[in-house]
Amino acid sequence: MVTKARTYTTHYPGLIDSNYASSLYVHLRDSTQWIDGIKSVKGFTRKAKPLSKGDNKAVDYIIDTVCINVKKHCDGYTLDGIYLNYYRNGNDWTPSHSHPGQRQIVISLGATRKLIVGKKTYPQANGYVIIFGSSSHEVPKELEIKEGRISIALFFTPTSIIQQCETADQEAIMAALQGLGLTNGQRVEFVNNGSVYAVVT
Numbered sequence: 001m002v003t004k005a006r007t008y009t010t011h012y013p014g015l016i017d018s019n020y021a022s023s024l025y026v027h028l029r030d031s032t033q034w035i036d037g038i039k040s041v042k043g044f045t046r047k048a049k050p051l052s053k054g055d056n057k058a059v060d061y062i063i064d065t066v067c068i069n070v071k072k073h074c075d076g077y078t079l080d081g082i083y084l085n086y087y088r089n090g091n092d093w094t095p096s097h098s099h100p101g102q103r104q105i106v107i108s109l110g111a112t113r114k115l116i117v118g119k120k121t122y123p124q125a126n127g128y129v130i131i132f133g134s135s136s137h138e139v140p141k142e143l144e145i146k147e148g149r150i151s152i153a154l155f156f157t158p159t160s161i162i163q164q165c166e167t168a169d170q171e172a173i174m175a176a177l178q179g180l181g182l183t184n185g186q187r188v189e190f191v192n193n194g195s196v197y198a199v200v201t
């Protein structure tokens with residue numbers, strides 16, 4: 001049996017110690033060489049900084065810590081993008097957009113801002129973490145907010161199907177799935193010891 005799996009939005013309030021999150025916020029705010037983030041048709045949105053793993057020790061550390069805590073969301077996925085968003089106050093924002101085919105983990109530092117994912121609004125406070133798939137999402141302006149917020153957005157894609165095969169049974173299932181049109185980049189997770197179910201994402 002083959003079923004399609006999807007990334008369900010999962011919210012982890014207070015996953016990171018708030019004192020640690022506050023000091024990381026100040027550190028990143030003051031030490032990052034911010035550039036202007038992606039512009040919208042309405043103009044400037046927010047400050048930003050694209051990073052790769054290895055560029056910033058503090059960011060690497062928080063990514064590893066979060067991935068240990070939400071291991072099931074990271075296993076089988078490859079981190080292939082890190083994007084820091086810096087909202088200096090409630091006038092900075094992120095317009096609605098989506099990242100098809102990716103799983104996103106967003107770590108929030110500093111002021112609480114609303115993050116709208118699909119039709120639901122999540123308050124993203126200092127130290128909160130959220131995971132979602134390719135749903136549209138946005139951070140609306142909140143003009144009354146005077147403090148800053150940094151989000152660390154992590155973009156994951158499913159690890160190559162080849163790396164998922166560990167036994168002859170699994171390889172046989174993979175061959176059958178490839179015959180049905182499965183391609184590299186799709187993720188297959190074997191359940192029940194590889195003999196009964198394969199979950200394809």
Ligand SMILES: O=C(O)CCC(=O)C(=O)O
Nearest residue numbers: 085094106115139151153
């Ligand atoms: O700041 C956030 O919570 C969301 C950031 C975001 O949408 C993105 O980087 O794709």
